[in-house]
Amino acid sequence: MEIFQTIMLALGSFFANPLLYVGLLAIYITASKRVRHERSFFHTRVYRRMADFFVPVWPAILIGLCVSLVFVLVGLVISLPVIIIMTAITIILALTLQLRWLTASYAIGLTIIALAFLPVVEDQPFILDYIGVINTELIVPTLALLLSLLVMAEAVLIFRNGSVYTSPRLVRASRGKWIGYHLSERLWIVPILLFIPEGIIPTFEFWPVIPFAGLDLQPLLLPFLIGFKQKVASTIPKASIQPVGKQVMYLGLILLLLSIGSLYVSWLAFVVAGFAIVGREFLWLQANNRDKKATRFFAERADGCTVLGVLPGSLAEKMNIKIGETIVKVNGQKVQDETSFYEALQSNSAFCKLDVLDYDQEVRFEQGALYDSEHHQARCITSKKRCFPI
DSSP states (O other), rough: OOOOOOHHHHHHHHHHEEEEEEEEOOHHHHHHHHHHHHHHHHHHHHHHHHHHHHHHHHHHHHHHHHHHHHHHHHHOOOHHHHHHHHHHHHHHHTTOOOOOOOSSHHHHHHHHHHHHHHHHHHHHHHHHHOOOOOOOOHHHHHHHHHHHHHHHHHHHHHHHTTTTTTTEEEETTTTTTTTEEEEEEEEEEEEEEEEEEEEEEOOOOSSSEEEEOOOOOEEEEEEEEEEEEEEEEEEOOOHHHHHHHHHHHHHHHHHHHHHHHTTSSTTTHHHHHHHHHHHHHHHHHHHHHHHSSOOOOOOOOOOOOEOOOOOOHHHHHHHHTTTOOEEEEEEEEEEOHHHHHHHHTTTTSSSSEEEEEEESOEEEEEEEOGGGGGGGOOOOOOOOOOEOOO
8 A cells, every 4th residue: 555655646746746737838838929920920830739749748758767767776865845946946937938948957056056045044944944954965966966967868858859840930131131040949848756755665775876864765756847949040950959969968978977076075066056057058159159150041042942841741741842952943943932933833733843952952853743632732931022832
């Protein structure tokens, strides 16, 4: 009976945690905003709202299982008061509606910094009545280890899933021309298994690695929010976002080394927190500045129409048209804007043949049959002046 109650408490802690519902609400708001922008630019949505919920699910679960396995082997123990503080800080970050701040670097980093002011809090007994007593010497190194491993998990998610289903956008340049770009805005709700004191799982001499006063442990499944946001205008999304994932991984490895050092020198945990916040902000600014200084990839051109987005299930997707490629001819006719594209498309109501310039600047040919019900699937994501075929 005790084992059953322990398992139910572990699972129930996930669904009872307010961060789960804060995350779902943040995803809904982000998805609604995305759809609204896409319809204002192109008079159609590119992806359904549910894509923002379903696309991150399996990557988040898989990375959560991997990280949880490490934490179980290490025996990572966090006290309930620290979980309350970390949850409160994450909710405050969520209120900014900036998904990029919903990461371990900020949430756990700020939690560690907040614990540095714990002596001040101890002079306010009414606060301790709500959050309880915290053993800073044990908790801070544990949080540093948790932070570093979650930053590495963030890196994997960005590399593998950050460039999937990005949202195409349009903006007017300073000279009045339309410039296309992609916005990757994603939130992963990652389930992580941790331990808190006072349960039925016994501790041993070498487990957990950071001993917690010899108390038996209770597993808890907690939702951790990992957000990501990046604007890409200088290249295709994958080519710009995956390098960011690698850089975040390097940051995570540095943090991991420092957090291991904090097991022996506890003040290094505060270095981990500060370095995580500054490092993650630096990487975001670096990616933005690099993209701004580079030549615009989705710009108007006189020798074809650049593909800004491809509708799932559309004829363009069936013809293997990819984002960033350029359609130079439709049914043998050269195209350079919305009017010429549609005129060439309508020259043959039953068949569509495209000359496509790929990433290597080589022309390949794609063709497919058109049906009355599929004409809308061959249309373009358009601005008022130029077309970006989908």
